[in-house]
Amino acid sequence: MTWRVIQALLLVTLSAAVSVLLFFAVSEGKGDGRRLATHDPGAPVVQTRAELADSRRAGSNVALHPQQPSGRLDSPSQRRWSEQQVEATLAGLPVDEQGNLQPGRELRAVLDTVFLGGDASLTLAELAWLQQQVIAVMPDTAGRQAADVMERYFHYSNMYRDLSGSFQQRSGVEALASGQQQLARLRRDYLGEALANALFADEERMARVTLHNMRTQMNTRLDDTEKAEQWQWLTGEPADPEGDE
Template sequence: MARKKYAPWLAAIAVSVFAGMAWMLWPAAETEPPQWPDHEPTSSYSTLGRHWQQPVQTGSNANTLSATGVAPPNDLGNEDNAGASAASIDLDQLQHALAHIAVDEQGRLIFDEVALASLRRAFEQFSELSDPAMVTQLKRYVEAGLAGETGAQAAAMVGDYFRYREAKASAEALWEHQENPDPRQRLEQLAELRRQHLGPAVANQLYGGEQAHQRYLLALAELRRNPDLAETERQQLRAQLRSDLRDGKFLVDDRGTDAIRQLANDSQHWQEQGLTEDTRHYLQDQTLGLVSARSLATSQQQKNHWQQRYDQFSERRDTILLSGLTDPEKVRQIDQLLGNHFSGDELEAARTYLPPHMRQ
């Protein structure tokens, strides 16, 4: 069940991931063109294009956002906007780029690989944009075209993505001057920037699959470079890496904790204990989610505290699993146990580590 669950997202993002690997192996900035997945958003969902109501604008450049900004719908053409510089954004292109982002029944955006490709395409036309005031006007335009929570969420997404791009550009400028850069360290620094500027949940939903493939490819490269391995051992380890990718273990950053490495032994013990397949997958997802939530810790002291709490939780979870209770009762007690060891923010991060569109 877990393997089937993760399988659909592997092919969907493989092309864009391989195209974007160069930035990790060399210090050049990310330059890959937006890659559109081969599938359409889930048919039960609507899209931003269907929700969009064109704001009423005036003036000869009503479809252009200038470097001095475009006012909200009723203020377009205001004299304060005169003298715009040559830098501008074609609003029709922006609207078209964002139109494919899916929206659920409650009007909330679905941050899947289509959303990520849409953002990349939308920002491609103004890659040099660095004026926060212009971004503010851009957000106001998006919010004016989309009603209610959908508009507010879409506008926030545009602003957050702009700030992330700015932070990413600054980080890449520093990386260019580093000698012998560590690709894995760069990847995790970039993942941290995404969590910081997009929020942990949105960052996971937009980039979780891509980051998983990048960690997998880096692990493969490290395996190939190891001169001490016999070919048979190398093939076995390569097969294990593929299995780990399918099982979602590369979706989280496991540096500094052995929880993921221990998961293989735990999974075998759970099977020997006679736990059902559903219960074993529940426990695996739980472990991966909790390790993902560890990223909320910003200091080594906080990371050490997380490890202490995780070890205590794991020990007490094992006690429950070894009891004679039914599997549903074990799950109920473990769910209750989680709240005794982890904060609400950590539990939310653990719950959302696997993007909804990957839960198939």
């Protein structure tokens, strides 16, 4: 692949990435003092937040797809999901030989669908019902772990919805980088370091690569050869700075 072709493809990628990163540019100071409390499996879930932005994920094939929210769960018709839907979805979550839940892409897809897939956030009653179903369906350790993850994601997703109205249309690479850093901190505040890394590491690495590429392309002190070297260092893919005529 020639360096000129790579440049063209990179510019298209950067244009799309700017739109995504602008959405993630969180206002300074948001989320301070709103840490997730230590989880007690026997305690009720605390505080809910306002409406959430629609899910940004597409193509998910998980079984849970929220319908209209319900304030009461006295009958199956008042729930967003049936017990069969919950069981079918949980069956696809990976568990290791020791019975521990393995957070990753599959779990992220389920969490995004459940907590970010509808027009309104889950109620406390809905979260409690889901946790009960999870513990009943999944193996002991994995069930408790999944219930804990759901509570953490409940708090994270509600704060994410709250902040969606405060996202600013920032311009400039450094402003975008600042917004991405704030989003990463928000995830770790509510999910914890290990869980946030398991769920978002690939996405966050892509954002860092995109920002690095943007800085490289905007650096007027670098010629095409040096930019090609930066590309190869970053991606491991060789580039021909001369190109084909």
